[in-house]
Amino acid sequence: MLGKLIKYEFKYLFKSYTPIYIAAFFFVLLSFYTINVGEQAFNNTGLMIVIAIFATLLFSATAYLSLHIQYKRYYDGVYGSEGYLLNTLPINSHQIILSKTISFYLINLVTFILAFISFIVLATTAALKYMDITHLLNDLTTFITTIIDSGYLLNISGILINTQLAVVLWVLFAQLIINLANNKLFVKNKLLYGMIFFLVFGIIILKLQIDIANYFYSNNIGYEVDKFYYTLHPLSDIIRNSAVWQIMAFDILVILLLYFINNYLIKNHLNLE
């Protein structure tokens, strides 16, 4: 049943994301054109402004729509009119939360992969403009060998996992806010309470993440660092630092906590007035 729920949820999300993907596709085409024209295009101020505006709009719209689509989908699906169907299906609260979280995570992953592929294709096209394919492949092989030989492959994997955990954490956190705002704990001013909870708990989680990262990072390198040193530190230093595993443990702990609170609220305090 969980698989079927995810299938329908993902289908909806993919359909909602289609306009974003189409816009991104046109952006890639425009970038292709610019790269192929070469210096002539880069000297064309008008074209550069169009590309800059397009890129800004695309990234802002993607960020906003991603949040909007996901929040709206959760609200409509659980507490809106569609909640009358979802909450009367022969499923339990775990399946509701898991189906929403997994499908939201998957759509984020698909979007990331598409963006990544577009970037690689564009970067390769640009590189090939100025160097031959053998040179490019040699550079790529050297890059991959350097990463493998560095001995930090495990840490790099850990960092990648942490970025994925961060997505799951914030999806669950958004669900918590909607659950609290629509819970019978609050009879009036649901939106206001929702915003207050979002701000208060959002700041607490962020603060804890930064503090814990800083704490382990300082301990591992053996000297004190600034409060935001971890977040501002060069990627190469972060890769060399094993704090990544402690940060992962913290994220998993928060994910589990959010998951069980969400489950408790949906199971025991569902309130479709």
Place this chain on the structure above:
Amino acid sequence: MDKLLEIKDLHKKYGKKEVLKGFDLTVDKGKIIGLLGPNASGKSTLIKIINGLLTKDSGKVLVDGEEIGPASKAMISYLPEKTYISDWMKVSDILGYFKDMYQDFDFNKAVSMLTDFGIDLDAKVKNLSKGTKEKVQLSLVMSRNAKIYILDEPIAGVDPAARELILNNIIKNYPVDSCLIIVTHLITDIENICDEVVFVKDGRVYLHDNSDDLREKHQKSIDQLFREVYSC
């Protein structure tokens, strides 16, 4: 067990306002029940608790002996007053969704009912009128082989000409060993199909009796009796 639905001393508050004040009701299989009452009498709250859309404060609700949960939900086919089908789907997608989600869903029966209503399976839900959406929902709900059917205002959004067609479809499609609870304000339209009626007043059962016995005892139609009880 003949009791399909058993409710004992059910209480529910919204904030400080108590909506259900010790509600008791037993429904046997094979019965069509009219659940009647004015606005804010507690009918919708009761229906939502039975369907697991609201949590009760105290009391007992058993569906064929099961507490409210996935097992009870598998036995209830519920038609809410709201439109719950997703606008982004086609009618055929919704049929697929029900087939995937409910083991007791009869796909062919649903297609047949939708055809009777003249609804195109390839139509997009967002292009359907409110009345047509309600007919789609009714077809889906009545195409399940459930133990309990709960229909909240099934004929409120349709024109009088379509009401008879809908009621006939309901009667024709519900299995005899199940029970059917109809919540409505349109008492005249449904009083002839109800075996029993339940009058809900101030969060409690005010009256629960056999429809024929009530008519005979009071020498009035159920609609007239309703107006008298609620002083309309």
